[in-house]
Amino acid sequence: MNNISENNLETNSRRDFFKKTAAYSVSAITAAAVLAPSKLLADDENITHHTKWGTTLGDELNKHPYGIPSKYEHNIVRRTSSLMSSAGDMHAAVSMCPLHELEGIITPNGLHFTRTHNGVAHVDPNKFRLMIHGLVKKPLVLTLDQLKRYPSETRTLFLECPANGAAEWKGPQFNSLQFVKGMMSNAEWTGVRLSVILDDLGLKPEAKWMLAEGSDGSEMSRTIPVEKVLDDAMIVWAQNGEALRPEQGYPVRLMLPGWEANLCIKYLKRLEFGENPWYCKEETSKYTVLTASGKAIQHFYPLEVNSIITSPCPEKPWTDVQKGDLVEIEGIAWSGHGTISNVDLSMDGGKNWFQANLKGLVLPKSWTRFSFMYRYEGKPLLLQSRAEDDSDNIQPTVNQEKAVIGVEGVYHRNSICTWEVNDMGEVNNVQVRS
Amino acid sequence: MFKLDHKSIVITAALVASTTLFTGCFGTSNIAESYNGSVDALDGGVTYPRENGIETAYAYNTQDVSGVNHGRVPTPNELKAWDADIMPDGTGLPEGSGSVELGDELYESQCASCHGEFGAGGKGYPTLAGGSLDSLTNQRTAPGMDAPKRTFGSYWPQASTMIWYIRDAMPYAHPKSLSNDELYALTAYLLNVNEISIDGVEVDDEYVLDREKFLKIKMPNREGFYPNIDGPNGVENVRAFFADRPKNIGAGTKCMEDCKDPNILDGNKEATVMRIGMEISNVVPAYSTVRDLPVEAGTSAKSETEKLYDANCALCHATDAMGAPAVGDHDTWATVVAQGMDKVNSNAINGFGGMPAKGGNMDLTDAQVIDIVKFMVDSSK
Structure with a gap:
């Protein structure tokens, strides 16, 4: 059964050889580097033996009417920390997106970061109603089916909690990409532009603000300027081609492209237009940025230009990369102010910079991938990325942000992150600051 | 002539500058x-402009959508039921009254388990009192320094926010369950523990809060936020x-x-x-980033009996350190079982040697104890 000839093995590249002998001792690898590879080739059982899955019948295809990932991928999950909750209570907490395992710019729905203030609500779509009223000529009540009758548009947008990275104002605390920047995700959202509905309702000119209110136990509410509502706000009911997940506000949430995810009210129930702001709990007691002056910034809507290197990162180090290997440095850049126009990289903690390449779709208010091929020298590095957008924003250093805000702002931290790559290829979260 | 030259130099410089700018973005197209x-x-x-069916990278349907309308006008009762938000000017503020004394009782029974005694916090839930305006300039730039204390009394700019939030979102596990009088009582209690006066009058233990008095509350940190979003220039202040x-x-x-x-x-400071x-x-x-087979569901999802074992028996029986037969120790348990299961079960129910009856938990039924013994025996085969 296993009569695979030596000749077949010899066609394998030297590169494959290294991969397959990853478990060998360091001395064996050193020896391999010296001797001709053909003399040392060990048979890889994964090639010389038939596999279990190749010699047995697989599952029936209808085993999972709604598909699930391979059982080998069970570590690719959202993670929580009792620090980011009230006393470990997972009704009012946040779960972090595993950014280190994501590819491209779409976050699978089961991995989308989640923040809840009173648990994940389960809204009955048949009992869902949306009310729009206040300073409009014609107030409105819609069922879910009626709402979905409006013409839809689809946009790929990021959602980020403004507290993303909040644990690190005073210094690095988590040695993990997932916990340093995982309070965000990026998805394709489908719904109706709010301006289309309002066109028929007749918004009165004195309407300056809109209250958006959710129907869950926290009755989440926020005040939003009408100017944003008319620019690009949407009411969305679909996420990556299917209904919103309950964690993301099923059946309907507000979507304000580029603005705080907290403003994008989940389990949406009511929109009221008025002349004055409402002073909701989550725009006063929380989601305000206390500065060193003792005064706090309120109504701080957009997520500022930002970026993070996703490979390498603490979870995905370069410990298996050999000196001389050409490796890809990859990352994500995003800006709530517009579209990413450029990303620069530094390997010496911000003293010298060079340009990275953008790759894939470059969309407004969406994650944008960047890439740089690097010849690994085995020397320690201080890796940084610095993003720019088309409204002339440049991502600040830790010191530049600290000089304006201080260290107690909690929210809207977008300063440059640093991964320290040590001489073993291990990656640690550090900060360059004074 | 000189003027012209000068101008051309300026233009050249501008061109160089713009070229540099473009070079900065070169390669990303x-x-x-x-x-x-x-x-x-x-x-x-x-x-971004929406023109000729294109908005940034997206195409859109250019057909006229004006006149698209669905749904219906809400009834007056529906509007009344949902349009109940409470605004700083008193819009939506209900009629009612409640004392600090009643608020204290309500707080003790419904709030203190999370928010701590007197709103002092605890367990990681929000602290409701004990902050100070002075603390808001605290910056923890070194270990051991005090944090700013952002509480209702020291931070929140409007009292309406608190009464609205309590009514709709509290108590945490059963929101929207308080009557209007209870709402005023709890709000009065929070004013009391935050030492906030109304119109110069201390909100002491005897104080009774109502709608009229509520409207006179001035929050200490009312001016603590920027940009100023109030009044006709609010939106323009945000823009600026x-x-x-x-x-x-x-x-x-x-x-x-x-x-x-x-x-x-500091020029010398790197x-x-x-x-x-x-x-x-x-x-x-x-x-973990390991791609291996997950732990079998059977071993992670514990049976009710195993949970009872964990809660009542494992302390002594997990190892033999306490002199009790350790679960998993095949030989020791073989000796135990050799006495006959009736005897083993009887010992577990009634106590034996150093072992208290039912492991010390008299709430367990005899049947539960027998199930647990069976689990321990099976786990030791």
């Missing part, structure tokens, strides 16, 4: 620029705030070589690498 955005959004960002982002929220600088961080004020001091690593599930 500057897709962002092709979207023709204008930097005129309220937040200081870009708005975001227009000066380097000053108001911080911005980076474009530097490519030999860059010095401009915010290192930025240094700060490493993690105390790593926060208690995450759930634990960090």
